[in-house]
Amino acid sequence: SGLWALGGWAVGAGGGQRGRSPLPAFSKRRLGFAAGLECDLATNVVGQPLVRQQVVPAVREFLQNPHPAKPLVMSFHGSTGTGKTYVSSMLVRYLFQGGLQSPYVHQFSPIVHFPHAERLEQYKENLKHWIQGNLTNCGRSAFLFEEMDKMHPGLIDVIMPFLGPSWVVYGTNYRKAIFIFISNAGGELINKMTLDLWHAHKDREEISMQDLVPAISKAVFENPQSGFWKSGIINDSLIDFVVPFLPLKHHHVKQCVISELVQQGLEVRPGIVQEVADSIPYFPEEEKIFSSTGCKTVTSRISFFF
Numbered sequence: 513s514g515l516w517a518l519g520g521w522a523v524g525a526g527g528g529q530r531g532r533s534p535l536p537a538f539s540k541r542r543l544g545f546a547a548g549l550e551c552d553l554a555t556n557v558v559g560q561p562l563v564r565q566q567v568v569p570a571v572r573e574f575l576q577n578p579h580p581a582k583p584l585v586m587s588f589h590g591s592t593g594t595g596k597t598y599v600s601s602m603l604v605r606y607l608f609q610g611g612l613q614s615p616y617v618h619q620f621s622p623i624v625h626f627p628h629a630e631r632l633e634q635y636k637e638n639l640k641h642w643i644q645g646n647l648t649n650c651g652r653s654a655f656l657f658e659e660m661d662k663m664h665p666g667l668i669d670v671i672m673p674f675l676g677p678s679w680v681v682y683g684t685n686y687r688k689a690i691f692i693f694i695s696n697a698g699g700e701l702i703n704k705m706t707l708d709l710w711h712a713h714k715d716r717e718e719i720s721m722q723d724l725v726p727a728i729s730k731a732v733f734e735n736p737q738s739g740f741w742k743s744g745i746i747n748d749s750l751i752d753f754v755v756p757f758l759p760l761k762h763h764h765v766k767q768c769v770i771s772e773l774v775q776q777g778l779e780v781r782p783g784i785v786q787e788v789a790d791s792i793p794y795f796p797e798e799e800k801i802f803s804s805t806g807c808k809t810v811t812s813r814i815s816f817f818f
């Protein structure tokens with residue numbers, strides 16, 4: 513995932529105001545964003561129709577409600593390179609002027625922002641103040657937590673109170689925020705269920721959300737390596753949408769190669785597209801159906817072929 517450094521810990525009320533946007537975040541006209549987002553997702557995100565089906569209506573409904581009962585909390589799960597960061601950055605681009613660079617979008621990565629386990633208490637305090645301060649400044653803020661599986665499990669406890677319905681304090685409405693958690697947690701399970709479908713000669717998109725979502729929640733909650741480990745987030749149903757990202761097949765990787773070539777202004781030669789897609793590892797070992805790294809290494813591989 514791309515790591516997006518914060519402009520330092522300007523903690524406290526109004527913290528994080530790095531160059532005010534001339535437009536209010538989430539201006540009314542942006543409510544019409546959903547059609548654009550839907551098309552952008554359909555055109556540019558390959559092999560993830562379930563994501564589109566969940567994310568677009570979820571965000572649309574949330575924004576149309578002037579008095580949401582709780583913040584919108586989505587958790588993106590899947591193995592590497594399947595598009596979790598890509599989709600979240602696309603989403604904030606539609607919602608906030610400047611996208612990920614907007615002063616109302618806050619991105620956290622455990623390696624960048626919480627690297628030292630012994631400083632957990634300090635991180636907890638900082639994170640709480642950061643969220644509070646920024647929501648006081650603008651209730652319609654977005655918080656992206658990357659690599660939740662690498663996040664210290666204790667840190668999540670501090671976020672939990674913000675995710676529920678109860679937080680309207682001193683005039684600050686904490687219910688209008690958007691929280692997105694991104695992790696590889698549950699990825700193996702998603703891959704296994706998708707592979708089972710393939711063995712049963714069914715399409716990967718026939719995966720049952722009813723089976724998948726509780727299984728992911730269970731796997732994530734019970735994994736001591738996961739930032740969600742034993743946290744109340746899952747038990748208290750604080751996550752509104754558990755969004756699975758399916759493993760990508762060879763033809764999806766080819767589409768990624770084509771998009772990348774077009775974006776770099778390079779000629780789209782079928783031979784090159786095939787070669788780049790073939791150079792990526794696939795699993796399972798024998799059948800080689802799904803890309804082990806999704807589309808993640810496509811960009812760097814293309815340079816080898818030119």
Ligand SMILES: Nc1ncnc2c1ncn2[C@@H]1O[C@H](COP(=O)(O)OP(=O)(O)OP(=O)(O)O)[C@@H](O)[C@H]1O
Pocket residue numbers: 513514556557558559560590591592593594595596597598599695696768806807808809
């Ligand atoms: N489903 C997809 N459709 C189109 N492009 C994709 C897709 N998935 C990944 N990509 C491409 O691969 C790059 C890396 O993907 P991304 O960072 O979103 O993966 P991720 O799921 O967040 O992986 P990680 O778990 O390693 O963070 C993206 O910038 C995009 O160019």
